[in-house]
Amino acid sequence: MLTYDGLKSLPENVAGPTYDVRKVTSGIVHFGVGNFFRAHLGYYVDRVLALPDHEGWGITGVGLRSGGNSDRKAEEFQAQEGLYSLTEIAADGKAGIRVMGCMKAYLQAPDEPEKVLALLADKSTKIVSMTITEGGYNIDETTGEFRTSLPAVQEDLANPKNPGTIFGFVVEGLRRRREAGHGGLTIMSCDNLRHNGDVSRKAFVGYARAVDADLAAWIEQNVTFPNAMVDRITPSVSSEGKAKLNERSGLDDLQPLLAEDFIQWVIEDRFAAGRPAFEKVGVQFTDQVSAYEHAKIRMLNSSHLILSAAGMLLNLALVDEVLAEPRVHKFVDSVLEKDVIPTLKAPPGVDLHKYKATLLTRFSNAAMADQVARIASDATSKAQVFWTETVRSVLESGRDRTRIVYCLALLLELLRGVDEKGEKITLSEPFLTEEQLKVAASDDLRKSISLPAFDSWRDLLTPEIEQEIARNRELIRKEGVLASLPV
Ligand code: CS2
Numbered sequence: 001m002l003t004y005d006g007l008k009s010l011p012e013n014v015a016g017p018t019y020d021v022r023k024v025t026s027g028i029v030h031f032g033v034g035n036f037f038r039a040h041l042g043y044y045v046d047r048v049l050a051l052p053d054h055e056g057w058g059i060t061g062v063g064l065r066s067g068g069n070s071d072r073k074a075e076e077f078q079a080q081e082g083l084y085s086l087t088e089i090a091a092d093g094k095a096g097i098r099v100m101g102c103m104k105a106y107l108q109a110p111d112e113p114e115k116v117l118a119l120l121a122d123k124s125t126k127i128v129s130m131t132i133t134e135g136g137y138n139i140d141e142t143t144g145e146f147r148t149s150l151p152a153v154q155e156d157l158a159n160p161k162n163p164g165t166i167f168g169f170v171v172e173g174l175r176r177r178r179e180a181g182h183g184g185l186t187i188m189s190c191d192n193l194r195h196n197g198d199v200s201r202k203a204f205v206g207y208a209r210a211v212d213a214d215l216a217a218w219i220e221q222n223v224t225f226p227n228a229m230v231d232r233i234t235p236s237v238s239s240e241g242k243a244k245l246n247e248r249s250g251l252d253d254l255q256p257l258l259a260e261d262f263i264q265w266v267i268e269d270r271f272a273a274g275r276p277a278f279e280k281v282g283v284q285f286t287d288q289v290s291a292y293e294h295a296k297i298r299m300l301n302s303s304h305l306i307l308s309a310a311g312m313l314l315n316l317a318l319v320d321e322v323l324a325e326p327r328v329h330k331f332v333d334s335v336l337e338k339d340v341i342p343t344l345k346a347p348p349g350v351d352l353h354k355y356k357a358t359l360l361t362r363f364s365n366a367a368m369a370d371q372v373a374r375i376a377s378d379a380t381s382k383a384q385v386f387w388t389e390t391v392r393s394v395l396e397s398g399r400d401r402t403r404i405v406y407c408l409a410l411l412l413e414l415l416r417g418v419d420e421k422g423e424k425i426t427l428s429e430p431f432l433t434e435e436q437l438k439v440a441a442s443d444d445l446r447k448s449i450s451l452p453a454f455d456s457w458r459d460l461l462t463p464e465i466e467q468e469i470a471r472n473r474e475l476i477r478k479e480g481v482l483a484s485l486p487v
Contacts (some may be wrong), residue, residue, distance in 0.1 A: 001079055001080055001252055001253075001254060002080040002081075002083040002084065002085070002099060002251065002252075002253050002254075003080065003081055003083070004021055004022060004081050004083070007021065007083075007099065007101075010099060010251075011249065011250035011251065013097060013249065013250065014085065014097045014098065014099060014249050014250065014251060015096075015097065015098040015099070016098070016099045016101075017046065017049065017050070017099065017100070017101035018050045019049045019050045019054075019055065019101070020055070021081075021083075021101035023055045024049060024055050024057075024058035024101060024102075024104055025055060025056050025058055025104065025124065026058050026059065026060040026104040026105060026119070026124060026125070027056045027057040027058060027059075027124060027125065027126050027127065027276075028041075028045065028057060028058070028059045028060070028125070028126070028127045028128075028129055029059075029060050029062060029116075029119055029120060029125050029127075029128050029129070030059050030060070030061050030062065030128075030129045030130065030131075031062045031064065031128070031129070031130040031131075031132060031166050031169075031170075032063075032064075032130050032131040032132045032133075032136075032166075033061035033062070033063060033073075033077075033103075033106065034131055035234045035235075035236065035237065035257055035259075036131055036190075036230075036232065036234045037061075037129075037131045037190060038084060038086070038100070038103075038234075038257050039086055039232050039234040039257055039258075039259035039263075040190065040230055040231075040232045040234070040259075040263065040265065041059070041129060041131075041190050042059065042084075042086075042100055042102050042103065043086065043100070043232075043259075043263065044265060044278060044281055044282070044283060045057060045058070045059055045102040045276070046098075046100040046101060046102040047281035047282075048276040048277060048278060048280070048281050049101065049102060051276070051277055051280060051281075054276055054277070056124070057276040058102060058103070058104035059102050059103050059104060059129075060103075060104055060105045060106070060107060060119060061077070061082075061103055061105070061106040061107070062106075062107050062108075062109055062116055062169075063106070063107070063108045063109065064109050064110070064164070064165070064166060064169075065108075065110065066108045066109075066110040066111050070108060071108070073106075073255075074106055074108050076254040076255050077103065077106035077255075078106065079254065080253070080254055080255070082101070082102075082103030082104060082105060082106065083099055083100065083101060083103070083253075084099070084100055084103070084253060084255045084256065084257055085097060085098065085099050085100070085245070085249055085251050085253045085256050085257065086098050086099075086100055086257045086258075086259060087245050087248065087249065087256065087257065087258050087259075088259055088260070088261045089258060089259070089260065089261065089365070089367045089368055090260075090261045090365075090367070091361065091362075091364070091365040091366075091367065092367075093367040095248060095367075096261070097248070097249045097251075099251070099253075107119075109164075109169060110164070113162065113163070113169075116169055116173070117169065117172055117173050117176060118176075119173075120169065120170060120172075120173025120174070120176070120177065121173050121174075121176035121177040121179075121180055121182065122182070123180075123182045123183075125185060126185055126186065126271075126273035126274050126275070127185060127186045127187075127188055127271070127273070127275065128170055128173075128185060128186070128187050128188070129187075129188040129189070129190055130166065130187075130188070130189055130190065130191070130200075131190045131191055132166060132191060133191060133378060133381070134191060134192060134193055134378065134381045134382055134384075134385040134386075135378055135380070135381030135382075135430070135431045136166075136191070137189075137191075137193065137199050137200065137202075137203045138150055138153065138167070138203060139199060139202060139203060141384050141452070141455045141456050142455055142456075144202070145202070145206060146167075146202055146203050146206025146207055148206070148207070148210050152164055152165050153165060153167065153168075153207065156168030156207075157207075157210055157211065160172055160175075160211045167203060167204060167207035168207070170187065170204060171204060171207055171208045171211060171215070171219070174208075174215070174218075174219055174223065175211075175212070175215050178215065178218050178222075183222060183272075183273060184219075184221075184222025184223045184224070184272040184273060185223060185272055185273045186223070186224050186225075186226065186270070186271045186272050186273060186275070187200050187201075187204060187223055187224070187225050188200075188225075188226060188228070188267075189225070189228065190228065190230050191230075192230065192296075192297055192301050192385065192386075193293075193297075193385055194290075194293055194294065194297055194385065194389075195227050195290065195293070196227055196228055196293070197224075197225035197226045197227035197228065197268065197270075198225065198227060200225045201220075201225040204219065204223075204225075205219055205220055222272060223272055224270040224271060224272040225270075226267050226268040226269070226270045226271065226289075227267070227268050227289045227290070227293065228265065228266065228267035228268070228289060228293075229264070229265070229266040229267075229289055229292040229293040229296050229297075230264075230265055231262070231263065231264040231265070231296055231300065232259050232260060232262060232263045232264070233259065233260045233262070233362060233363075233365075233368065233370055234257070234258070234259045234260075235258055235259075235368055235369060235370040235371055235374065236371055236374050237256065237257065237258055241258065241369075242255075242256055245257075245258060258368065260362060260365055260368055262362055263282070264284070264296075265278075265282075265283045265284065266283075266284040266285075266286055266289055266292040266293075266347075267283060267284070267285060267286075267289065268285070268286070268287060268289050269285040269287075286348075288347065288348060291345050291346065291347040291348070292347045292350075294344060294345065294389070295344055295346065295347055295350065295352065295355060297385065297386055298340050298344060298386065298389060298390055299336055299340055299341075299344075299352070299355060299356060299359060300359045301382070301385075301386040302335075302340065302386040302387050302390060303332045303335065303336055303359070303363075304319070304363070304375050304386075305375060305376070305379060305382050305383060305386055305387070305411075306331075306332055306335060306407055306410065307319060307322050307323060307328065307332060307363065307372070307375070308322070308372045308373075308375035308376040308379075309376060309379065309407075309410045309411055309413070309414040310322055310328055310331075310410060310481050310485075311372035311376070312372055312373070312376045312414050312419060312425055313410070313413055313414060313419050313420050313425075313476065313481050314419070314420060314480075314481050314482070315419045315420070315421055315423065316372060317371060317372055317373070318366075318369050318370065318371065318372060319363050319368075319370040319371070319372055319375065320363065320364050320365060320366040320368070320369075320370070322372060323360065323363050323364050324364070325482060327482050327485050327487050328481075328482070328485065329360070330485075330487045331403070331406075331485045331486070331487045332360070333356070333360065334403060334487065335403050335404075335407070336356045337353075337356070338400070338403070339390055339394050339399075339403055339404055340390050341353070341356070343389070343390065343393045343394075373426075373428070376414060376428075377428035377429075378428060378429060378430060378431065379411060379414055379415065379429070379453070380415070380429055380431060380432055380451065380452060380453040381431055383411055383453050384452075384453065384455065384456050387407070388456040388457060390404065391404055391407075391408070391456075391457045391460075392456070392457050392460065395457060395460040395461075395465065396460060401465070401468075402486045403486055405465065405468045405469055405472060406472050406484075406485065406486050408454070408469050408472075409469050409470075409472030409473045409475075409476060410472075410476065410481075411453060412440075412448050412449070412451075412453075412469065412473060413473055413476050413477070414427075415427065415429070415440040415441075415448060415451065415453065416440060416441055416442070416443070416448065417440065417441050420476070420477075420480045420481060427440075431452075432451070432452075436451055436452070439451060445469075445470035445473050445474060446466060446469075446470050449461065449466055449469065472484070
């Protein structure tokens, strides 16, 4: 088990914090303490804590659930005083291992709601960050508005001082903050959304408006929501994976973490209450984030999803295995070259063809053993976020739509939940209702076109396109993915 005392005697191949972990205090409150957060924001914060006068920028993690796995996670953080190890692994298998001291504390909101609210209202908290997944912002894709109809949101609206959702917690925290005269702060999304700052503003201000219009106006004036592009592939870690990581490091870490050696974060410099000197540890500040997020989401995340849908149907578990199939590789490459790149604006100094080559190399990193199932989870939300611009531009332009129509067919076949060997696929679709899951599972070739996964381009689906999707689905079932890929 990792502890502060144990930092003195780390194995030789493991680096530890170069700052005094006992002096770190909390300046950032983060909701959604998953692996990506620990390998990305956690990594950068760990780096800045080593800078002079930065000990006030530690992170308090907040979990919104309790019971079962959540309780175990909280106990493990507690036992290890927030410490965890990160193994960064290059494509040639070389690994760098570091113990991170950036997590000051971890709170389970349902167990200690008052502590969470008090911390949000406290002057020491300058940034509230989050990784709550693409679908977690509760925005209606057709109206672009925050959905107050969700039962959990309704509960918070009926009882705003005793919240359960992230929106309820943050807005009640901000209400108390305003009352205490502590000024605004920065709400910083670390999720893969286009304009993640703007989307967050919509969500938090949308919720606040439903509670108290004055408070919503105060938030609009005093809280900033920087847009950002975040990037680092971070696989899930199974218990077997944990044992392997610990074996490699020589540590006995309850929550070891694995990530690729690549990392990138591009963000707008709009911080209402100050920020660490992130620029000194490799973070790029720019007012042109949009070009970076479009390139990243429309190239990396979108092709990740295509690969994973194909992988699930092929019954392959790992991303590198799927990409090792020459026809899949060729298909993904041509979607990027022919359907995505021509409609993208390159970020300053970035060659999109090289960017494509780099990300295909990153996907092929076998040492990572990144899971197809991780990426295929919540495909409904991800398709909307990652594919929309490309699908719309191809369907609207009248250009060759063969590949894009095939991708839409692939997505519906994935949601049907049967792989090409006829075996059941265990889907993870947290935002689909029971009723929608039944529609998804139907053998009918067209029924599931009605699912929310298609909402953002529904207006473009002519009967002819629907028929093409159905024909591709039939082909996938008859011939299998590899033979049916239009390459
Ligand atoms: C993946 C991302 O889950 C997904 O859909 O595409 O988690 C991906 O690994 C990261 O965005 C890489 O930065």
